[in-house]
Amino acid sequence: MLSNSSVPDFAVLVNGAPLAPAAVGDIRAIQVDESIDTPSMFTIELYCWDPATLTVTWPDDPAFAIGNQVTIQLGYVGALAAVMTGEITGLEPSFAEDEPPTLTVRGYDHRHRLARGRKTRGFTAIKDSAIASTVAIEAGLRAQVTDSETVHQLVLQSNQSDLELLRQRADLIGYEFFVRDRVLHFHPPADEAPPSVVLDVTDDLSSFTPRLSSIGQAGSAVVRGWDPGTKQPITARLRATGGGADSDRAFGLSTDAVLVNAPVATAADADWVARGLRADLGDGYVRGEAELAGRPDLRAGTTVRITGAGKTFSGVYYLTAVRHDLGLDQGFRTSFDVRRSGV
Missing domain, CATH: 4.10.220 (Light-harvesting Protein)
Known part of the structure; x- marks a missing residue:
């Protein structure tokens, strides 16, 4: 449920514990980019200067050490929702003349672990769903898979990362593959699931740009x-x-x-x-983008019903990517990419 409050709010947990109030007070912007097709990413931008001691603060703080697990909650005062859990993978301080130093903390969902290193090996007498379960266990993740039924006598992983392998196998059989909250998902897209929310182009969306293209379609x-x-x-x-x-x-x-x-x-x-x-x-038949006031309940991999766009472009859409931006200047905004296979 959304809060009646219109005041944006956030919370950041590091390894399960709330971020220190001093660090929270220095945060100037948070962005979460969640995607079905690529590893989801977050960025947290902070001021990192102590004017009392004239020293740089957060780049050396243990809270922002590489590998720490971060959970980001966004929403409004009195109503926050977790929008991503990931791991810190990079730090980018910025020092500019006449401006206070800042630190950008970057991280990805646990899918980034599958992109580390390349392997050459063979899987024998195995289903694609079993390969996904095996890869998940090796990466320290849980697996939630749908039985892909067909047993392959041999599947080669030829100088590929585990990410490349699972993407290839998922694309081949029409599955989707992503990691959320340390769980590896490998299953058909849920594009026919009941919509989680109804959004009207006049009342709810500040912009909606759908496109229908018959190019590349086949019977x-x-x-x-x-x-x-x-x-x-x-x-x-x-x-x-x-x-x-x-x-x-x-x-x-x-x-x-x-x-x-x-x-x-x-x-x-x-x-x-x-x-x-x-x-x-x-x-590839119908795709589009939309933007609206911040909605932490919108997640990639779910469906929404869009109304008020005419007969052709109103209907149920599948969210393939959702971006949340919360900052001191722009407030809290959400944008998303959608697709549907018919009208």
């Missing part, structure tokens, strides 16, 4: 491969819904998006990859 997703056991070709074909079907109908065509270089060796493999290809095509 069918087709995957071709070769079964080494039977020595027979494999073909999986799935009819598109939403944008692909609308585009073929509008132009009187019957079009295919064909993938021939996917690592498929069975009909089940091909079917899963065809699902992923169809989902990827549909995701």
Whole structure:
């Protein structure tokens, strides 16, 4: 629930404990950029100068040591909500003439751990969801996965980071993969989930810019491969819904998006990859951006219903990225990116 108060507020926890009041008093801006597709990031900008002692303050403070876990809560006086938990990965002090020194503390969600180092190894007789669980355990994370059903005889991780591997496997079968609150999620997008909130373009949004494009849409997703056991070709074909079907109908065509270089060796493999290809095509049909007064309850990976934008552009949208900005100058603002596969 949102507070009746219109006064923006925040809280910062470091390793589970509230940040010291002196540091809180020096914070001038907080930004949280949460994304489904890339590691989510936070920045905290502080003044870092003690005029009484004429010394730099926060860059050497243990609270901002690399690796510390930070939870950021945003909202309004009397109503705060956690919008991100991550780890400090960088410090950037700034010293400029005639301006007090500042420190920018940067950090990412725990997905950044999966981007560290490259590996070459093979997974045998395993599902993609089991690979995700294995990678999560290795990174010290919990796993929340949806069974991907198909067992692959061999999956190679060839000089790739774990982040690259899971992104590749998720894209291949139409899953999404992200880390939130030390939990690795690997499952189909929840773009058909009930909307968490209703937003009207006149009453709630300060801007909304949707775009519909039929370019790149196709009526069918087709995957071709070769079964080494039977020595027979494999073909999986799935009819598109939403944008692909609308585009073929509008132009009187019957079009295919064909993938021939996917690592498929069975009909089940091909079917899963065809699902992923169809989902990827549909995701590009309607996209948009919006901005409004700060809403900490908006999270990437959830849906919202937008009203008042006409028949074509009103409806349920999936949030792919959410950005929260809270500062001394601009107050508290939220912006987000959305997509939908049909109208």
